[in-house]
Amino acid sequence: MSQRSAKEMGLVACPRCTKVWPIETDRCERCGKTLHSRSPKSLQRVWAWWVIGVMCYIPANILPMLTTRTLFRSEDSTIVGGAVELIHHGSVGIALIILIASVAIPVGKFFAIGFLALSVQRPSAASQHQRQILYEVVEYIGRWSMIDVFVVAILSALVQLKALASINPGPASLFFACSVIFTMLSAQSFDSRLIWDRHDQMKKSSAHV
Amino acid sequence: MTSLRPDISLDDLIVCPTCDAVYSLDVPEEGDRAVCARCNTVLITNRRNAAFRVIALSLTVVILIIASAVFPFLRIDAVGLNNSVSILDAAFAFSEGLLSLLALVTAALIFAIPLCRAMLTIYVLAPIALQLSPRKHAKQAFRLSEALRPWSMAEIFAIGCAVALIKVADLAEVSFGPAFWMFSVLVVLVVATDNFMCRWSIWKALDTS
Ligand SMILES: [Zn+2]
Numbered sequence: 001m002s003q004r005s006a007k008e009m010g011l012v013a014c015p016r017c018t019k020v021w022p023i024e025t026d027r028c029e030r031c032g033k034t035l036h037s038r039s040p041k042s043l044q045r046v047w048a049w050w051v052i053g054v055m056c057y058i059p060a061n062i063l064p065m066l067t068t069r070t071l072f073r074s075e076d077s078t079i080v081g082g083a084v085e086l087i088h089h090g091s092v093g094i095a096l097i098i099l100i101a102s103v104a105i106p107v108g109k110f111f112a113i114g115f116l117a118l119s120v121q122r123p124s125a126a127s128q129h130q131r132q133i134l135y136e137v138v139e140y141i142g143r144w145s146m147i148d149v150f151v152v153a154i155l156s157a158l159v160q161l162k163a164l165a166s167i168n169p170g171p172a173s174l175f176f177a178c179s180v181i182f183t184m185l186s187a188q189s190f191d192s193r194l195i196w197d198r199h200d201q202m203k204k205s206s207a208h209v
Numbered sequence: 210m211t212s213l214r215p216d217i218s219l220d221d222l223i224v225c226p227t228c229d230a231v232y233s234l235d236v237p238e239e240g241d242r243a244v245c246a247r248c249n250t251v252l253i254t255n256r257r258n259a260a261f262r263v264i265a266l267s268l269t270v271v272i273l274i275i276a277s278a279v280f281p282f283l284r285i286d287a288v289g290l291n292n293s294v295s296i297l298d299a300a301f302a303f304s305e306g307l308l309s310l311l312a313l314v315t316a317a318l319i320f321a322i323p324l325c326r327a328m329l330t331i332y333v334l335a336p337i338a339l340q341l342s343p344r345k346h347a348k349q350a351f352r353l354s355e356a357l358r359p360w361s362m363a364e365i366f367a368i369g370c371a372v373a374l375i376k377v378a379d380l381a382e383v384s385f386g387p388a389f390w391m392f393s394v395l396v397v398l399v400v401a402t403d404n405f406m407c408r409w410s411i412w413k414a415l416d417t418s
């Protein structure tokens with residue numbers, strides 16, 4: 001089925017309230033949003049947030065996430081260090097949740113957003129459908145990285161047993177939260193309509209040949 | 210959704226916000242959804258009494274969220290020492306120096322933003338459900354509510370609790386306070402509310418011009 005886009009038909013749809021306007025309309029009269037057939041600064045904003053997100057992720061992994069004080073010792077643990085310790089204690093399942101939420105998802109998300117942004121700038125081997133699914137996964141799953149910050153919050157509030165044991169948050173928690181937030185902003189800046197444009201252009205050029 | 214005829218007015222069109230595909234408007238029957246044929250984005254959801262259901266759910270969310278923030282959430286016991294915390298205590302566990310910034314962010318993500326969204330939804334939908342004209346600033350209220358959607362993280366916090374509980378299980382005994390159960394119900398309701406809401410219909414109802 002050949003599917004025409006609003007851009008080809010000389011129309012623009014408001015991304016906020018979905019009302020359809022002629023393409024030269026500057027501002028959506030219904031909700032007030034500035035209209036662009038394709039967000040002109042979309043990719044610049046994606047890359048800007050992406051770079052800050054990656055930069056915050058580095059100290060998040062080097063600095064301590066938690067400080068645990070028990071009767072005899074005080075111990076700092078990083079994200080990965082904490083998970084390794086959990087495996088030694090036999091809690092493999094929880095260690096996996098932490099590793100997936102705090103390492104696999106954030107790193108995977110950096111690659112996925114980078115790939116999507118590059119794929120609309122140059123021809124890509126992945127189909128539009130594959131890239132659309134990747135974009136949806138990134139949008140849906142990115143928020144879940146916040147789980148480790150919440151775990152630190154709950155543990156630090158709960159485990160305050162005077163001299164016996166206490167857990168306190170480390171500086172990595174702030175950097176980690178920032179990294180998650182900036183990566184979410186990066187994904188939100190991506191104009192998903194760009195994924196489908198490239199396809200239209202390629203179809204047109206092959207029709208000329 | 211059917212394919213497009215050229216002689217059609219702009220109000221009879223609907224454009225997929227994700228991929229920019231144009232369709233002629235065909236409101237689905239009750240209980241049905243209109244889905245983009247190209248990228249599977251849900252365009253219109255038609256549920257019976259959707260506005261009343263969403264209002265009822267949102268009211269419950271407001272009550273539960275306030276109650277679950279006040280009552281004790283989790284309690285820890287170890288050799289005669291104990292500590293019980295509320296949800297806001299968890300957020301304010303980040304209290305040293307720059308980490309207090311993170312306390313504000315956490316409190317917003319798990320408490321203020323879900324609460325704010327539920328209240329905005331009631332404000333916007335109540336007149337629509339009663340077939341009255343929309344309240345003053347209803348458009349701005351709905352805009353804000355939609356912008357906050359990805360930042361409402363109650364369900365992620367709930368999973369974070371489960372992880373934290375298993376982490377401290379061998380250190381001390383943890384028991385659930387009343388707020389824990391309220392919060393669990395709350396998470397289900399927040400997700401249900403989002404599934405009942407049809408953004409396209411709400412914007413159309415808000416368009417009074
Ligand atoms: Zn609009």
Ligand SMILES: [Zn+2]
Nearest residue numbers: 225228245248
């Ligand atoms: Zn679509």
